[in-house]
Amino acid sequence: MEKRKKLQRSWMLYDFGNSAFATTIMAAVLPVYYSSVAASGLEEGLATSYWGYSQSISVLIVAVLAPILGAISDFSASKKKFLQFFAFMGIIASILLFFVGEGDYILASVLFIVGSIGFSGANIFYDGFLPEIAGEDDIDRISSGGFAFGYIGGGLLLAVNIVMILNPGWFGLADTAMASRVSFVTVGVWWLVFSIPLIKNIKEEKKVLVKRNQSYLSTGFSRVGSTFKEIRQYKQAAIFLLAFWLYNDGISTIIRMATVYGSEIGIASNDLILALLITQFVGIPFTFFFGWLATKITAKKALNITLFVYLGIVIIGYFMNSSLHFYILAFCVGLVQGGAQSLSRSIFGRMVPADKHAEFFGFYGISSKFAAVIGPFMFAFVGQITGNSRLGIISLVVFFIVGIILLRFVDIEKGVQEAIKATEPEGEVRVKPR
Numbered sequence: 001m002e003k004r005k006k007l008q009r010s011w012m013l014y015d016f017g018n019s020a021f022a023t024t025i026m027a028a029v030l031p032v033y034y035s036s037v038a039a040s041g042l043e044e045g046l047a048t049s050y051w052g053y054s055q056s057i058s059v060l061i062v063a064v065l066a067p068i069l070g071a072i073s074d075f076s077a078s079k080k081k082f083l084q085f086f087a088f089m090g091i092i093a094s095i096l097l098f099f100v101g102e103g104d105y106i107l108a109s110v111l112f113i114v115g116s117i118g119f120s121g122a123n124i125f126y127d128g129f130l131p132e133i134a135g136e137d138d139i140d141r142i143s144s145g146g147f148a149f150g151y152i153g154g155g156l157l158l159a160v161n162i163v164m165i166l167n168p169g170w171f172g173l174a175d176t177a178m179a180s181r182v183s184f185v186t187v188g189v190w191w192l193v194f195s196i197p198l199i200k201n202i203k204e205e206k207k208v209l210v211k212r213n214q215s216y217l218s219t220g221f222s223r224v225g226s227t228f229k230e231i232r233q234y235k236q237a238a239i240f241l242l243a244f245w246l247y248n249d250g251i252s253t254i255i256r257m258a259t260v261y262g263s264e265i266g267i268a269s270n271d272l273i274l275a276l277l278i279t280q281f282v283g284i285p286f287t288f289f290f291g292w293l294a295t296k297i298t299a300k301k302a303l304n305i306t307l308f309v310y311l312g313i314v315i316i317g318y319f320m321n322s323s324l325h326f327y328i329l330a331f332c333v334g335l336v337q338g339g340a341q342s343l344s345r346s347i348f349g350r351m352v353p354a355d356k357h358a359e360f361f362g363f364y365g366i367s368s369k370f371a372a373v374i375g376p377f378m379f380a381f382v383g384q385i386t387g388n389s390r391l392g393i394i395s396l397v398v399f400f401i402v403g404i405i406l407l408r409f410v411d412i413e414k415g416v417q418e419a420i421k422a423t424e425p426e427g428e429v430r431v432k433p434r
Contacts, residue, residue, distance in 0.1 A: 007133045008142050010197035012149040014126060017194025019154030020187045021090060021119045024161050027255075028276055030097070030112065033180045039105035054109040058116035059373055065117070066124055070359040071227060079357075080204050083125035087195050090118025095188035098181045127364065128357040129202060131349045136416075140299050143346035144291025147338040148284050155280030157190050162273060227359055233422070236415030237351040239406060241364065244344050247307055247403030250396045251340060253375030254313065254333065262326050271323045275330035282334025290339025294346075300412055303343040304404065306336035311400050317393045351415035353422040375399065 024030070034051050042050070069082060093115030100108045134142040161183035164171050168179040231238050262272050294302040313332050320326060345364075352360040379392040386392075 004133070007201055008145070010201045011126075011129060011133055011142070012146045013194045014198040015146040015150035016153030017191045018087070018090070018119060018122065018126075019150035020157040020190045021094060021115065022150075023154035023158040023276075023280065024183055024187050025094060025097070025112070025115065026119075028158055028273060029161060029165065029180055029183050030108075033100075033177070034105065034108050034112075037102055037177050037180070038100050038108040039103075041103045042105065050105055050109060054112050055116075056373060058113040058120075061113070062117055062120040063373075065121060069121060070124055070128065070361055077204050079125040079128050080199070080202055083122050083129075084199055086118045086121035086125070087191070088118070090115045090122060091188045091191050091195075093118060093188075094191065095185050097184035100181070124361055126198075127345060127349075127361045130345065131352060131354070131357055133202075134349075136350070139346045139349055140294040140343065141291045143349070144287050144294075144338070144342040147342040148287035148291075151280050151283040151287060151338055153190070153194065155277060155284070157186060158280065159277060161186060162277070227356075231360070234351060234353075234415065234418050236411050236418060237348065237360070240348060240351065240410045240412075240415070243403045243406035243410065244348070244364070245403075246399050246406065247310070247340075248344070249375040250310060250314070250399035250403070251337070253379050253396055253399075254310070254317075255337075262320075265321060267323050267326050271326060275326055278327065279330045279334040279337065282331055283338040286335050287338030287342060290336075290343060293339075294343055298412075299343050299347050300407065300410065303340060303347065304407065306340040306343070307400055307404050307407070309336045310340070311397065314393060314396050314400065318390050347410075347412060350412060351419050353419045 031051060039050060072078075072082075093111045097108065097111050097115075100111065130139065130143060130146075161179075164173070164183060165176050165179040168175055171179065171182075173179045173182060231241075262275075290302050290306065293305075309332060313329055316325065316329050316332065320329060348360075348364055349357075375396065378395055382392040382395045
């Protein structure tokens with residue numbers, strides 16, 4: 001029992017470390033540094049476009065790789081090796097961002113793309129370990145704990161980096177630009193240090209390896225094709241994935257577009273940054289709260305609550321016209337963001353066949369990655385053709401409403417039975433509905 005708890009703590013600590021990449025590099029510091037320093041020689045609009053292209057390229061590469069990597073890792077029983085490889089890729093890219101100076105927007109874009117691939121690629125295998133370290137009774141709690149630890153770790157380092165950037169002299173640094181460069185190094189070091197417990201303690205489950213007559217790449221592609229056909233056998237998991245794709249599209253768009261939208265309607269940059277910190281730290285207790293709530297009212301009902309709150313967030317966003325409104329929106333996002341993500345992951349984890357964890361989480365990953373492309377595009381397209389970005393944000397209502405409707409048709413208990421039957425045809429295991 002103690003060994004199991006040690007594994008679970010190690011698993012959650014990895015999220016504590018790698019979330020610094022999401023907060024400091026993806027969301028807060030690098031976008032500003034890219035625009036003001038790395039792309040300082042370009043026109044403002046062009047710099048923004050190049051940053052957008054960098055995001056899109058990284059998202060599309062990860063989306064294509066996700067199911068392939070998942071299939072390969074299941075075939076070779078090497079989730080741990082793949083996790084290490086991609087984590088180190090992200091860690092090294094983060095540290096190398098220190099060398100990005102004025103006018104180095106191409107280098108910044110390349111390192112951001114490599115780092116994003118490492119971050120997202122490692123998460124595929126990280127998620128794939130969840131059903132192996134947690135049982136039916138504690139999978140919601142452990143999944144929620146991972147997200148909560150991520151909020152804590154990412155938020156703590158972001159807070160330190162913001163203080164360092166606003167007051168570089170306190171840290172013996174020449175200016176804000178140097179402080180920003182040092183912050184990228186801190187992300188890599190932070191991520192590395194908190195990856196050590198997981199890498200040291202996690203063990204790959206022993207599997208009977210099938211003799212292969214083709215390369216892992218060919219095997220991966222062939223298994224992706226077969227998985228697209230096979231997933232139809234797991235009707236409940238397939239319906240859930242479709243619902244997840246839709247509502248997560250809305251969630252992802254809110255996360256990615258909130259700062260840009262707030263800036264456009266005149267909210268000061270300091271307020272935008274502080275709101276991001278509020279989201280991070282409000283998310284810590286409420287991620288645990290939704291993990292607890294799932295044990296009382298079922299995970300599906302708890303997830304539905306978060307999605308209805310997101311509907312309210314979209315409405316707040318439509319009417320928002322002051323910093324106070326933006327703070328309210330940030331607080332509300334903090335209430336439900338971790339809960340929605342962790343419960344989605346644990347619900348899907350229950351309906352995944354035991355021998356296809358990484359492969360099916362690859363599909364789970366590709367859903368969220370493509371969501372990051374389509375949602376912002378719809379936001380921008382509606383805003384452009386109407387000349388009103390407020391109509392762009394209200395268009396996200398569609399994603400949440402349709403996602404909520406589809407979720408109503410998901411029978412989680414039946415989905416668990418489908419997964420068990422796939423690996424143990426003779427077994428009849430009854431589980432409590434979650």
